Amino acid sequence: MKIVEDDESFKEKSYSNGGVYIGKFKGKLFHGIGKYTWSNGTIYEGDWVDGKRTGKGLMIWPSGIKYECEFLTKLNDDVYVGKFNRKLFHDNKKYKWSNRTIYEGDWVDGAMTGKGVMIWPSGTKYEGEFYESYLHGRGTLTRENSCVYTGDWRMDANRGIGQVVHLGSGIYDGLWKEGIPEGNGKFTWKNGSIYEGNWKKGNINGKGIMMWANGDIFNGFWSNGLKHGSGVYIFANGRVYVGTWSKGLKDGKGTFYYPYGSKQSSLLKKLCVVLSSKVSKTRVNPSLSKKAPSSGRSKDSSRPFSHKTFNEDQSKMSCVVYEREYKEGKLL
Template sequence: MGSCCSDQNIQNQFDNHNARVTNLYQETDAQTEEIKKQTPANVTAAQVEYIISDEKREEQENKQEINNVSNDQRIDIYQYVQFVENYKDYLDEQGLINNVKIDQFEKHIQAQLKNILKIPIQNEDGSYKLASGAIYEGKLDENYGKVGKGKLKDKDYEFEGEFQNDLPSGNGKEIRKQVVYEGSFQKGLYDGFGKLSFPNGRVYEGNFKNHQFHGKGELINDDGVRYKGDWENGCLLIGVISYHDGSYYTGSLKGNFFKDGKGTLYNKESMPQYEGLWENDQPKICKVFNIFDNHHIFYDGEMENYAITGKGERFYPDGKYQGQLQRDRKEGKGNMLYSDGAKFEGFWENDLQTKGKYIYNLKNPQFFYDGQWKNGIQEGEGEYKYPSGGIYKGDIKANKRHGFGTYLYSNGNKYVGIWDNNNQQGDGQFYFASENNEHGDVYSGQFEQGKFNGFGNYFYKKSGKQYIGYWENDKWNGIGIFRNKDGKIIKCGEWKSDKFIKDVDEKDVVFPADWENKYKIISDIGEQLQNPQDQDQQ
């Protein structure tokens, strides 16, 4: 655009331009007048006059040109020359704004306006009033940016320290709505070592990065709880939480200072209470220490809401339990190893055994009870196996054989019948062992304190003979009948301690009713005497 530089061309362009812009400035709004008032003296009128909105420009260009223009609306020739030189890239050959580039021109003018409005106003005391209304004491660079040491004060905000590129950088002190930070800044952000104090008493002292706690530091909360350790982007990841009562936690954390991951909670004597894995601020799988017993471990396993719940290992003065627990009570499947060498394997309910195997001593695991329990004692149906080799299967009550049951002796003898307080008591059958695993003699009758006592039927296997009558202490005692293998009576009378005393007529012999069915001899040792309750139902 060299043609725009001669005097005649400039004059012609100036005249044409004044005529065209007369209409443009006639309806300049209050915003333009306000801009003029705030504009420093060294800014040209041309720069101001062309700062109008897109809508206003379109509205003005659609109106008719007005020929009569007052002098104060016209642009000085020298201002116009300066305008042409500064904005020639946006003008056509006639010196008018190129319609194609009008959007770019307006953006350029708006950017200049922003810069104009940023220019601080210097006060009499040497301080500057910024466009925001804040007061600044210090040096400004050529772009009116704050630089070096200075003070900045605004409503609810104060800063004193070092500036660089218009932002706090270096050491300084900031007060923002009673929140005080004193330390290192970088590009206007807390960065480096510093101390941040809140009006409620909360204080953080340590390292910052990008306005967040980052690195090593300590936060003292308004409730007095302390959080110290390694921070990352405002979160304490690994550190120590110290509580009012002197207890403290050390280990991994996540947002909101929740204990999460591996960590240990100590009491005020620095003795551990919970050690292990945490989740959402609660122990998940931990060792729990007894603070009343030299801090020995009394539990190691799963937890829920600080309660011993789940699968774990619980330690007691008399032994160790491994299995399921519910709020520190044995519940579900689990094993208890007792200090005396005994062991229980089975199921629990409300801290008591319900069904399982109790080994009396692991040194002799063949000696055990396997069956039902009630209120912590052996009761119900079960099986005993004794060190002697004897085996009992049947009813149990209060840890004893009681009710209907079968006892197999180690020598092959067997009792099937009623028990009372560990004794054969009532109706039953006793099978004597013989060679070839066949039963020998059989007694079917009444028992007392484990002896044949009362009425009974005794079958002699070898001879086939049979005694039917009364007994006392395993001996014939009272009225009885002795038969041969064919059923013929050998003797009928009264005995005392196995000795025959006198004859009695068979017609005068009185035996219990239905004795033949009740005390019949079962020939097959594999058969067992029926439970009297079952007999009653038949």
Template sequence: MHECLPQSYEEQAVTYAFVALRAYLILLKMLPNYYKHVCSHENTLITKFFGLHEITLKGGRKVRFVVMGNMFCTELRIHHRYDLKGSSQGRITSKDEINENTTLKDLDLSYEFHMDKSWRESLFKIGEKVFPNGDRYAGSFKGLLPHGKGKYTWSDGTVYDGEWDHGKVTGAGNFRWTSGATYEGEVSGGYLHGCGTFNGTDGSIYRGAWRINVQHGLGRKQYCNLDIYEGSWKEGVKEGSGRYDWSTEDTYIGNWKAGNMCGRGVMKWANSDMYDGFWLDGLKHGSGFYRFSDGGYYFGTWSRDLKDGQEHSILLGAKFHLYQTGIALLGTM
């Protein structure tokens, strides 16, 4: 609804506003119930409509407008008038144009909100609450909800100590579960979300990004057997680029998918063997280059960790390696 009034009408008992077709149809639909309500509640504070009209101008264009009570019709002096639409685009008046008859806009409104001290103290307070199920919260409240910093202890012994936002675990804090697992870091909406450190009951440690309670993004995990993975995670599993160091001193650097080596990657074993090529589900698969600890090489293709017979022999002085369908032959020239 857009108000478009001649200045002379604004001080009168009624005012006019042009309406679009959609608003016109909505008003038509609601008028019967509106009329009954106003008749039953003569002191209602809702806008009083006196008429809804549609006229056809010369040329055939139709104009629709509503006649309603003017709340500015008063004997009191009105110092400022505002036409507020909740918008900032073009919603400011040039200071040179402002006088008592100017209708100001959104960005012209400057105000401060003051709350009674007793209300403020009742809304923002520190205390303790025990719930019927045995849960307990101690900390800051906003109204009836935990807000700010506080400690929540569940009836099963799980503890969260950290920040809250309107009753939800949000901000930074730490969890301690009865199983012995712990988490310290960012949380949001009750979830492990952001960056944080998780210590598992098996002795594993994960430091990195989380999304809704699972590892997601970049992170580093040290397993209970001292293996270490550092790289990308997706929904709790290794996926993307990363490095895995086994406690046996084997190392893989490359791509991962669904928790397995998949795509291009380089594997180095503790005995100095090395493979540079493609992987599938943790197995050598596709084209690749294998270098043996004794200096021998293999160029060829692999099928699920087995050489498929399409090979190249590399001479090593008086020795050579020949591979056929996964069988290695060693001979002399």
């Protein structure tokens, strides 16, 4: 069935939920031939009666899965095992489509509604809640040799709170929107690295903390998976850099803190307390400028920089402070 979108009797209307309908109406209801596209990309093209899918049609999911179906009428080549209620599926039974997709579970008025299990020919399996033939509610989708998602669903898309286990990389646990991570979430890689913070359109974006497997930690702002904006980078050896980044590179003024005996974890914790409450009050005396010591030298370290010894009696520790300035990752 093909919708002729330039047919003068057809009208197009967009809805606040992101859906778009092209077809015939009866008052404000879909009625006759029409095509409805949901915000997640799912498409139904076929017959409508009083706003409901009724008759022959074609369903297409974002994954590319398609099947021709018939709502509330005869079965065509599909096979349904169960009872009928006024020609509607209405039982906890099994239905098999001609493309070998299988559903077994609850039905209400001809639609998969309630709890059930859907198995596709590819081996992908969904077990959970359905509503009007959508994956909708709480459920688990298992893709063979790929990933397992357990969480909330809305109209065939991951939306709400859920966890996905990627067999080859790691685990994401957090918020979803239209099938991708969006909002607060935590990703744990198989090598032990962990990110916890904000996500946008499936990417690390906004405020968050990255803890690498080697012991380094970054607490700050991100854009598309890269450090971007202000932040604090704590090295595994205890050094701390407070500054700004642009597209993953140091960019702008920043300050290095070298705690004495910084290999001790207890000292590092004390330093973090000091930084969070006292660093904004610390001033560096420009008259103390000198060349970088050889132990901390890089290819640009021969340039002068400011430093001082920072003491905090309450925490009983001290550290050396160096001010630096970078441009696109290069020391000025």
